[in-house]
Amino acid sequence: xxxxxxxxxxxxxxxxxxxxxxxxxxxxxxxxxxxxxxxxxxxxxxxxxxxxxxxxxxxxxxxxxxxxxxxxxxxxxxxxxxxxxxx
Amino acid sequence: xxxxxxxxxxxxxxxxxxxxxxxxxxxxxxxxxxxxxxxxxxxxxxxxxxxxxxxxxxxxxxxxxxxxxxxxxxxxxxxxxxxxxxxxxxxxxxxxxxxxxxxxxxxxxxxxxxxxxxxxxxxxxxxxxxxxxxxxxxxxxxxxxxxxxxxxxxxxxxxxxxxxxxxxxxxxxxxxxxxxxxxxxxxxxxxxxxxxxxxxxxxxxxxxxxxxxxxxxxxxxxxxxxxxxxxxxxxxxxxxxxxxxxxxxxxxxxxxxxxxxxxxxxxxxxxxxxxxxxxxxxxxxx
Amino acid sequence: xxxxxxxxxxxxxxxxxxxxxxxxxxxxxxxxxxxxxxxxxxxxxxxxxxxxxxxxxxxxxxxxxxxxxxxxxxxxxxxxxxxxxxxxxxxxxxxxxxxxxxxxxxxxxxxxxxxxxxxxxxxxxxxxxxxxxxxxxxxxxxxxxxxxxxxxxxxxxxxxxxxxxxxxxxxxxxxxxxxxxxxxxxxxxxxxxxxxxxxxxxxxxxxxxxxxxxxxxxxxxxxxxxxxxxxxxxxxxxxxxxxxxxxxxxxxxxxxxxxxxxxxxxxxxxxxxxxxxxxxxxxxxxxxxxxxxxxxxxxxxxxxxxxxxxxxxxxxxxxxxxxxxxxxxxxxxxxxxxxxxxxxxxxxxxxxxxxxxxxxxxxxxxxxxxxxxxxxxx
Numbered sequence: 157x158x159x160x161x162x163x164x165x166x167x168x169x170x171x172x173x174x175x176x177x178x179x180x181x182x183x184x185x186x187x188x189x190x191x192x193x194x195x196x197x198x199x200x201x202x203x204x205x206x207x208x209x210x211x212x213x214x215x216x217x218x219x220x221x222x223x224x225x226x227x228x229x230x231x232x233x234x235x236x237x238x239x240x241x242x243x
Numbered sequence: 244x245x246x247x248x249x250x251x252x253x254x255x256x257x258x259x260x261x262x263x264x265x266x267x268x269x270x271x272x273x274x275x276x277x278x279x280x281x282x283x284x285x286x287x288x289x290x291x292x293x294x295x296x297x298x299x300x301x302x303x304x305x306x307x308x309x310x311x312x313x314x315x316x317x318x319x320x321x322x323x324x325x326x327x328x329x330x331x332x333x334x335x336x337x338x339x340x341x342x343x344x345x346x347x348x349x350x351x352x353x354x355x356x357x358x359x360x361x362x363x364x365x366x367x368x369x370x371x372x373x374x375x376x377x378x379x380x381x382x383x384x385x386x387x388x389x390x391x392x393x394x395x396x397x398x399x400x401x402x403x404x405x406x407x408x409x410x411x412x413x414x415x416x417x418x419x420x421x422x423x424x425x426x427x428x429x430x431x432x433x434x435x436x437x438x439x440x441x442x443x444x445x446x447x448x449x450x451x452x453x454x455x456x457x458x459x460x461x462x463x464x465x466x467x468x469x470x471x472x473x474x475x476x477x478x479x480x481x482x483x484x485x486x487x488x489x490x491x492x493x494x495x496x497x498x499x500x501x502x503x504x505x506x507x508x509x510x511x512x513x514x515x516x517x518x519x520x521x522x523x524x525x526x527x528x529x
Numbered sequence: 530x531x532x533x534x535x536x537x538x539x540x541x542x543x544x545x546x547x548x549x550x551x552x553x554x555x556x557x558x559x560x561x562x563x564x565x566x567x568x569x570x571x572x573x574x575x576x577x578x579x580x581x582x583x584x585x586x587x588x589x590x591x592x593x594x595x596x597x598x599x600x601x602x603x604x605x606x607x608x609x610x611x612x613x614x615x616x617x618x619x620x621x622x623x624x625x626x627x628x629x630x631x632x633x634x635x636x637x638x639x640x641x642x643x644x645x646x647x648x649x650x651x652x653x654x655x656x657x658x659x660x661x662x663x664x665x666x667x668x669x670x671x672x673x674x675x676x677x678x679x680x681x682x683x684x685x686x687x688x689x690x691x692x693x694x695x696x697x698x699x700x701x702x703x704x705x706x707x708x709x710x711x712x713x714x715x716x717x718x719x720x721x722x723x724x725x726x727x728x729x730x731x732x733x734x735x736x737x738x739x740x741x742x743x744x745x746x747x748x749x750x751x752x753x754x755x756x757x758x759x760x761x762x763x764x765x766x767x768x769x770x771x772x773x774x775x776x777x778x779x780x781x782x783x784x785x786x787x788x789x790x791x792x793x794x795x796x797x798x799x800x801x802x803x804x805x806x807x808x809x810x811x812x813x814x815x816x817x818x819x820x821x822x823x824x825x826x827x828x829x830x831x832x833x834x835x836x837x838x839x840x841x842x843x844x845x846x847x848x849x850x851x852x853x854x855x856x857x858x859x860x861x862x863x864x865x866x867x868x869x870x871x872x873x874x875x876x877x878x879x880x881x882x883x884x885x886x887x888x889x890x891x892x893x894x895x896x897x898x899x900x901x902x903x904x905x906x907x
Contacts, residue, residue: 191271195278200473230258231290231434232476234282235272236265240258266757267732268766300751305597316757316768321750323600324759325593326623332557332590336597336605337750339581340555344601344750362593365586518581525576 174204174224182241184223185230189214191237198229198238257290264289264299266319273317275310278472280431280457284378285314287434288347291442302345305334307354309385310459311378314349328358331366334373342515347445348375352393353383356412360392367421367450371514374444374451377414380459388462399466414454419507424449426507430456430479433503443505449513456483456501534713540675540705541566541608544634544698545574547682548606550714551721553632554580555605557594559587559613562646563702564636567608588613592620592633599624599631600758602749604686608634611653612643614660614697621695622661623760625783628737628744630689630696630724632682637701639891648891649702651813652865657697658842664780666787668794669697669842673816675709680719681839687722688794692787693744699841701864703814703893727754735765737779743786787843795845798837799852801827805834807858807906810849810873812838815862815894822899833903841869846876853877858906862886862894882906 178184184206194213203226208218215238217223230238265271275281292302302320306312308327315322321344325333330348338346355363355377366373382400383389390400390407393414397406419426425447429437437455444451458464458475469475479501486504489497538546544567548556556571558564568584575582581598585591591607598605609617614635624631637653639645657669668688672681678700685696727734727746736756738745745765748754757767762779764770770779787794798816801823802808809819816837826833836852838845853859859881861870870885877883886902888894 193272193277195472197278197473197476201476227258228434231286231438232283232431233286234275234277234279236261236282236286237272238258239262243257266755269768299755300753303601303750316759319755321755322757322759323597324757324761325596326619326760329589329593329620332585332593333597335583335585335590336555336557336594336599337601338597339583339594340598340601340603340605341750361586362590365590518576518583522576522579526579528577 174222176223176225176242178220178223183217183220184225184240184242185217186239186241187215187217188237191235193235195234197232197234201228201232203228260293261286261289264293264319266317269317271317274313276461278458278460279310280380280455280459281311281314281378283431283434284311284376284437284455284457285317287438288376288441289318290438291445294442295446297345297445301343302347303334303337305330305337305346305348307350307359309351309354309383311349311351312354328354329362330354331359331362331373331375335366335369335371338371338373339515339518342372342519345445346373348373350375350377351384352377352379352381352414353391356392356414356417364417364421367418367423367452369514370422370424370449370511372448372450374441374453376441376444376453376455378455378457379414380457380463382459382463384459384462388466398463400462401466415452415506418452422450423452423507424509424511425451425505427452427505428454428456428501428503430483430501430503431458432476432479433483436503440505447508449511534715535710536713537708537710538675539566540678540700540707541636542570543675543678543711544608544682544700545570546713547679548632548686549574549578550679550719551604551683551686552723553604553606553686554578555595555598555603556581556607557583557585557591557598557605558607558609559585559591561588561610561613563638563649563705564608564610564613564634566705567634567636588616589620592617595631596620596624596627596629599629600627600750602751604630604690606632606634608636610636610638610646611640614653614656618660622663622665624695625661625665626760626762627758628693628783630693632685632689632696632698634698634700636705637699639889645891647702649814649893650864650889650891651699651701651815651868652889654699654841654863654865654868657699664783666784667697667842668692668694668787668840669699670796670839671699671812671841672704672839673812673814673837675704675707676711677839678704679711679714683714683719683721684796687720690722690724691744691793692790693724693747694787699813701814726752731755736767737763737782738765739778739782743782743790791843791845794840794843795848796839797845797848798839800835802834802836802852804832805856806832807860807903808833808853808856809835809899810838810859810861810869811835811863812841812869815864818894818896818899819862822896822903825896826900826903831903831907838869844872844876849873849876853881856881858882858884860884860886860902860906862899862902864888864894
């Protein structure tokens with residue numbers, strides 16, 4: 157299923173506009189690759205497309221600067237493999 | 244009675260909270276399929292309990308048999324993993340023996356509504372202060388994809404290979420009619436609302452019932468062409484309407500919709516409280 | 530001065546008295562003839578002492594609630610008859626696997642199926658051993674009078690707590706619906722055994738560890754020990770296992786914890802066996818008729834004795850062989866189509882003559898019938 161047009165538009169508006177500045181601190185999120193099962197939920201649900209899948213399908217922080225700490229990734233992770241450094 | 248509240252170093256962040264509630268010495272990752280809604284439910288339960296500030300020692304998690312019923316083993320509470328369909332009577336015994344305990348039952352659509360159906364309606368009827376979280380994935384996952392009492396008419400399962408001819412329960416209506424005093428529905432897509440429904444349910448005094456629409460993409464999804472975990476979650480998003488909005492919709496409009504939110508709540512008297520009055524009266528007569 | 534400890538007591542209510550004496554404070558049950566008075570008695574007595582009574586929606590729910598209450602921390606029991614016990618066996622098996630103390634009273638009636646609700650039998654003897662599926666070792670006790678229903682109920686609870694196991698009390702309709710004048714036990718007269726609580730710290734606690742006494746300590750909920758109880762085959766921590774060595778260890782534990790300590794469980798009544806050439810082996814209400822028959826036969830000069838099994842399971846193999854070493858003929862009277870007689874045959878030397886005296890028409894075996902059999906056998 158594809159995102160609605162309104163969501164695509166607001167996602168592009170949000171890019172690079174996260175109120176968190178990660179350049180001087182820890183990255184926004186920690187990913188426990190040992191527990192991650194590559195279910196793709198975090199990657200697909202992230203409203204600002206912070207993640208990209210690696211070769212195994214597990215998330216990599218591709219666009220940290222866009223992470224708004226909305227928490228959608230870690231509250232949906234079924235394996236408790238994501239935690240945040242800021243929330 | 245001592246409460247030994249052992250925590251690892253206090254969590255740095257709220258998102259670490261779940262790690263404090265995982266059973267020490269238990270191996271992770273959990274046994275569920277990649278993307279299984281059970282993990283999302285477990286995460287929501289932990290966050291709700293953490294927000295309520297409950298003591299781990301006073302929480303007893305009771306389950307029957309099925310994928311959802313594996314949950315208590317992973318959490319650092321008292322865990323009682325019982326027989327198929329029978330979580331509620333065991334939970335009734337636990338709660339009634341020590342009414343100060345917080346008893347949470349996690350169960351599935353088959354466990355609670357097929358073999359466990361009788362116990363379900365009586366627990367509702369008694370309005371005993373137990374929270375029952377029914378993870379409804381519309382299928383029997385653990386045993387490989389057979390139909391359940393919530394499998395929709397015409398849907399496919401391994402025991403309905405030509406399409407289900409039976410009708411299915413609405414667990415929330417069943418719970419309300421049988422006497423539950425708090426009834427809510429959420430989906431694993433709506434994780435913040437799920438957490439809130441669980442929190443309200445655990446906090447409510449009386450039989451609290453939460454139905455969680457959850458994805459078994461391995462069986463239900465595959466047999467009924469619903470796609471992977473992500474597409475099933477997105478389907479729940481599309482098909483959900485809040486109870487407020489649902490009141491303004493016609494029955495035809497509501498046909499394939501999940502009505503989510505708090506659906507029913509009252510404050511009728513609770514079973515353990517009422518029995519305690521009998522005990523007090525009888526013991527007072529000495 | 531009135532001796533307040535003397536009471537004209539119904540058999541079913543003797544269970545209630547014995548259970549409360551032993552510390553029972555939780556009853557969950559479902560009405561079924563001829564056991565219903567146990568539930569009714571508990572519904573009256575338990576609130577008076579701060580206990581808990583609940584009538585569940587069925588027998589399966591009843592035994593579930595009993596096990597839940599027991600792991601929560603209370604001594605718990607239920608009472609039923611054959612059809613109810615049949616419903617309960619899955620959860621009784623759960624109590625075997627999880628090593629949960631509890632007492633199940635089976636007031637036996639004629640079977641199979643709905644059978645004879647108002648007539649007694651001993652036809653659930655084997656079921657008390659083999660009811661649930663799988664491999665486990667059972668304890669079952671059999672009172673024979675209203676008086677020893679009180680003491681056997683106390684003993685059943687003590688065995689349940691000591692061995693962390695379900696214990697079945699094999700009553701029958703005959704005793705349960707009889708009234709006899711008895712002396713109620715005084716406080717302190719009988720020992721009351723409680724489950725052993727853990728002393729290890731919660732971090733070190735292994736809920737199903739092997740110990741010298743065969744069973745692991747058992748905490749109540751809320752005491753700081755948060756462990757996993759599951760019906761799946763599990764290791765010492767309670768975690769599910771598929772490993773052959775751990776599976777065998779768990780099942781060996783379920784057997785050894787009982788059989789290695791059989792001397793604490795076996796209980797017999799032996800009368801006139803010293804020079805006996807023929808013996809009756811009986812249990813339950815039949816033993817009363819045997820007692821009179823043996824006394825009458827002795828008066829007539831017959832060298833006959835009796836062995837009454839108070840503990841039916843585990844079956845007292847060694848004791849029976851010892852006591853019956855000098856007997857070449859054994860009579861086993863039962864109110865069924867031959868159940869405990871199979872065990873007697875299993876343990877005795879093959880040249881022993883074992884005679885079964887069976888009655889399964891809903892009526893009791895009389896002393897006259899026993900004497901006639903004795904004559905026939907002699």
